Amino acid sequence: MTVMEKRGRGSLVASKIGDKVLGRRKELKMTQADLAKNICTQSQVSRIEKNEIMPSSDTLYQIACRLNVSMDYFFGVEPVNHTIRGKKICEDYLESKEFETLEVFVDAQLQTVLTEYEHRYLTWVKAVCSGYTKPDLRIAIKTLEALLENPIKHQDYELEASIHSSLSIFYRKSRESEKAEQQIRKARHIINENHLFNETAAKIYYQYATFLMTEEKYEDCLDLSNEGIDICIKHNILFLLDNLIYLACGSKQELDMISQKDHELCCVGYGLAKMKNNTVLIDLYEQELKEYQLT
CATH class of the missing domain: 1.25.40 (Serine Threonine Protein Phosphatase 5, Tetratricopeptide repeat)
Structure with missing residues (x-):
């Protein structure tokens, strides 16, 4: 590919682009030859980075793709694309x-x-x-x-x-x-x-509550489960909500604190598990409901 030389008033833009190409290439631990491959010559990359020439729009686009940034990155509009x-x-x-x-x-x-x-x-x-x-x-x-x-x-x-x-x-x-x-x-x-507050949050609250349940720290497990449930409901996160409800109800069962409100919550969790066809959790809910004598 050819590289267009821009001088005079375009030198400031070229300087910014050359600096950014050089900085980004070094961040990726990429050689000039790696960057140039199938785009232009290594010599042209060197001259771009030294701010001696301005690449054509087509060359710059290919360089942007190779460096995993958008075109705007070179003009100070957008940060590095961290996808x-x-x-x-x-x-x-x-x-x-x-x-x-x-x-x-x-x-x-x-x-x-x-x-x-x-x-x-x-x-x-x-x-x-x-x-x-x-x-x-x-x-x-x-x-x-x-x-x-x-x-x-x-x-x-x-x-x-x-x-x-x-x-x-x-x-x-x-x-x-x-x-x-x-x-x-x-x-x-x-x-x-x-x-x-997203699915990662739900995973972390579920994992923490599960850990507390296995450690037989039922009061702490109940607090964490309820906090996770509140987050899921407030932020419309269905992911693992049925699991968190099960842990909350299980903690209350261990603490001998089951109430009518817990019955209703347990039924909600059971319904969610059935909607998701979570067969393992469905079986666990059915066992718990029988123990509660709530079915």
């Missing part, structure tokens, strides 16, 4: 618990040129996969601990909460209860501090 290539695939496979297949996909992605943020996200996903596919939990735990010890400039609070949450799960599986609670508490703090 993650393949994120939807990761989310779908995580949701369906197809960890072995996802691990293959993530390994392939980690071999490509990535932003620091993309690398952090995919490393977290890989750690989650290894926690469920590898016999030694320490591999996943050490990877997640390393991520938390080495924060990056771009802060995605939802991702950071998820890293803490995943670490809590694996600590719990390795019977390190104190560490598990510390991590899930940190995840909850991040969610609340940054008002991130």
Whole structure:
């Protein structure tokens, strides 16, 4: 591809673009040859970065795609595009618990040129996969601990909460209860501090409440479950609402505090589980309802 030279009044614009191309390329740890491949020559990339020439719009567009930014990024209108290539695939496979297949996909992605943020996200996903596919939990735990010890400039609070949450799960599986609670508490703090009330928040509240139930801390489990239920209702989040209701009702059963209001709430949770065809939870609700003698 040809590169148009712009001089005179265009030198200021060229300077801004050259600086941004250079800075972004170094952020991605990409060589000039990597950036130039199938777009222009390495020499032209060098001259662009030295602010000697202004690329044509077509060349600049291809450079933007290679650097994973929008065209506006070069003109000071928009920050770096922090979207993650393949994120939807990761989310779908995580949701369906197809960890072995996802691990293959993530390994392939980690071999490509990535932003620091993309690398952090995919490393977290890989750690989650290894926690469920590898016999030694320490591999996943050490990877997640390393991520938390080495924060990056771009802060995605939802991702950071998820890293803490995943670490809590694996600590719990390795019977390190104190560490598990510390991590899930940190995840909850991040969610609340940054008002991130979405499906990730529901997961964290559900995980924390489940942990408290297994530790037989029923009063704390009830408080966390009710807080999670309130968030789900206030922010119209149906995800895991049926699970949180089940934990709240289960806690009240253990505390011998079941009331008519709890009967109604339990029926709501049971209905949600049936709508979602959550067969495991349906069975649990039916057992609880029989115990309550509320059916």
